[in-house]
Amino acid sequence: MGIEIERKFLVNKEKWNQVKKEKRSLYRQGYIVSDPEKTIRVRLTDNEAFLTIKGLSVGASRPEFEYSIPVDEAQQLLDGFCDTVVSKIRNFITYDNKLWEVDEFHGDNEGLIVAEIELDDENESFSRPEWISEEVTSEKKYSNSNLAKKPYKSW
Template sequence: MIEIERKFLVKDTIHEVIALIRPHQIIQAYLVNEKSKSVRVRIMDEKAFLTIKSDMIGITRKEYEYEIPVIEALSLIKSFGLKSLKKKRYKLEFRSKTWEIDVFEGALQGLILAEIELDSEDEKFDVPEWVDEEVTFKPEFLNASLINRL
């Protein structure tokens, strides 16, 4: 599968917008975390996934995701002694597009990022007022980089 996405910092005003939305609880860790590829374990609510991502070319990369038992995801995180990041994910519809808002917890508390998946690299979309600076091309805002701050 091909993933095409843009990423943005989010203004604090988002808290008013998401106040009544039930978030997904996410814990994720990386088995492989290199510039050209990553292998991620993610637990989201009552499900778990193993995701393999290639290096980004522009805003596009290959992504393969497989559901795995939660107990196996927890075992991988524990047995590899992996750092894990925690966040709450809110999904918002804005002008026919789904935005995913990640509110980070723990050492990354205060960081809020929004992602939008697109059908093509040149797809036009409307930007909500709560969106701040675009960070798509800043590798320090990739989750695989954020985990190194822990």
């Protein structure tokens, strides 16, 4: 079983707009199952697709299983099995030897920018880029599965 240890932060938009973006990819992800104890997600990127199963979060950690699937099957799953879908541009930024994934949301979540960092240990220390704002790891409303059901524009 894999364990994901991830912390989430809001992003200061003014400072973020000044950052050189290294790599970007369009993400479209939908949820086959989405409840507090488990999610089953289909993710389609520019040229890859994944089926991901995540368990209940405890702190910043949760069980995670992720499998590569054919792109055409991901499209079929998104279209036929997912009631809720989130679309975003994911930016990949390396800062102080750590990868930050920064999501700029589209559609009903337009205007929301969330940064994530995956860690090897919940107590691992790391440097925060100047464009990082407040931490929202424990705020469920910022989870992608929740944003699919209760979009940012409805807050």
